[in-house]
Amino acid sequence: MSHEHLETTLFGEPEHHEPRRRRRPRQKRSKGRSVLVLIVALVLVGAATATAFTLLRPVVASILGDGDSGAEDFPGPGDEEVTVTVKQGDTGESIATALKSAGVVKTRTAYLDASAADPQGSAQIQPGTYTLKKGMKAIDAFTALVDPANRSVARQTIPEGLWVSEIIQRLSKATGVPVADYQAALKDPAALGLPAEAGGRPSSYEFDKNTPAAAQLKQMVALTLSELKKAGVQPKDYTRILTVASIIEGEVNGDADRAKVARVIENRLADPNGPTVGLLQMDSTVHYIEQKRGRAGTSDAARASNSPYNTYRVKGLPPGPINNPGAASIEAAAKPADGPWFFFVAVNPDTGETKFAATQAEHDRNVQEFNAWCSQNKDKC
Structure with missing residues (x-):
């Protein structure tokens, strides 16, 4: 096939090959045919993609360590109680994996399908510990996670006015994290999110239990910085204001x-x-x-x-x-x-x-x- 014939097949006949008297009507037909070819190509690509996804989905699931084959689901309602923890920053994939590992849902895919059907509800799932049942229908497990009444978060209150030595002793007693871990974390204020202007001393009231020492202190620092900003304090005045406030x-x-x-x-x-x-x-x-x-x-x-x-x-x-x-x-x-x-x-x-x-x-x-x-x-x- 010549180069000119190849061009004609893909895009319609080139303008310079047409007789003058037939240029206008042939041009209309070539544009229409080009659009038709494009639409057909898109349909074929779309169909091929859908077919490939259907055929490869089990393979992809097995690569991810899921083992799901389709959206297989338990009939529910489930029996033995089990706790599942949703951590800060967990994605839908992470939650699905945790639920399957705990025996709550039969497949990750079933949970992900239920989650995808309600994006707004998915966004409302908060970190915490949830008491669920083994063998639940995926939609029931998803609904339980969305409902804040099923969420349990252990918290430890830190009263205002405590010295640092008292704070870390109290945190250690509540969480079991060694005092040495807090002392080590305090040696690097910048890693806790505390600006140099704030004087290197965290201050706060509550934290999630069983969180590592540095993460606990980082939460406390964030709350202190938030209070300073609410009071209209400029960063250059952080140390002074915190000292006076203490x-x-x-x-x-x-x-x-x-x-x-x-x-x-x-x-x-x-x-x-x-x-x-x-x-x-x-x-x-x-x-x-x-x-x-x-x-x-x-x-x-x-x-x-x-x-x-x-x-x-x-x-x-x-x-x-x-x-x-x-x-x-x-x-x-x-x-x-x-x-x-x-x-x-x-x-x-x-x-x-x-x-x-x-x-x-x-x-x-x-x-x-x-x-x-x-x-x-x-x-x-």
């Missing part, structure tokens, strides 16, 4: 006083010649040095410590946060109340009643109330 957390019981304590801190820092000559004089930082809780006030010996966290001897803020502050303390540190106060004291540590003062004389009177409380609660002072 002192507030260690000093205050009630939310109403947090912004006022923040103002006391800022007033002392802003006036190196003021009543406290730039010293914060916060008991919470001394308690952090001693790693002791349970008593109000501090001893003369503790206040004599050479630690950079001793705000009775070292002016300005300590090197970093002393605990994990909560959202309310972060908000207060970012937005202190307006006021002239330089002093505050919890006159009744049991109830958290706190009094603020602008002058030393006023503060001395408030301290007398605290001393009176201590004389009646000697085991707490």
